[in-house]
Amino acid sequence: MEKPKRWSQQVTATSHALDLEPGVFTLADPREIALSLQRSAEASRTRKADPFRSAMSMLCFYINRAGRMLPDERRRCLEAAKAELRALYGRTPQ
Template sequence: MAAKAGSGDTPRRWSQQVTEISHALDLEPGVFSLSDPREIARSLQRSAEHSRQRKAGAFQSAMSMLNFYVNRAGRKLPAERRRCLEAAKDELRAIYGRPRHQQG
């Protein structure tokens, strides 16, 4: 059952709750507001590698959380912020030795 807006202590948006208190990863506060894509990737790496609740590998868990945040922000995400987060995906790939996304 979905929480109603203004219903006390339950969050208004389930996506906000997932980002803040995910059972998949314990994210460092403010990770998605960092300005350096490498720092975002390193923070997600630390969270994924220290998590005991994740169901997939560290890389997949970190990338999934980053994709979740970008997808939930949707059109409201400013272009500059989106570029930073997309660059963080490439940094995350580099950290885990995965091929970087090719611009095309």
């Protein structure tokens, strides 16, 4: 088996954290992103943490791995998705 160039590529391909809906991070509406992550987290039977933490972890993982390559507009949308996710689970912002 060929070794991936980046550890994050391997995590994305083999992680059992959540089975995400295709294209979730390309959606334009932050609420739709949050709802999709919520559905995935609630449906997952392999996650180790509670649904909120699993969903938030996947969102943060994606944002962090994109790094400087993530356009400002896209970053704002994904950061807004974090706020939406907190609202869906009744969590207050940090």
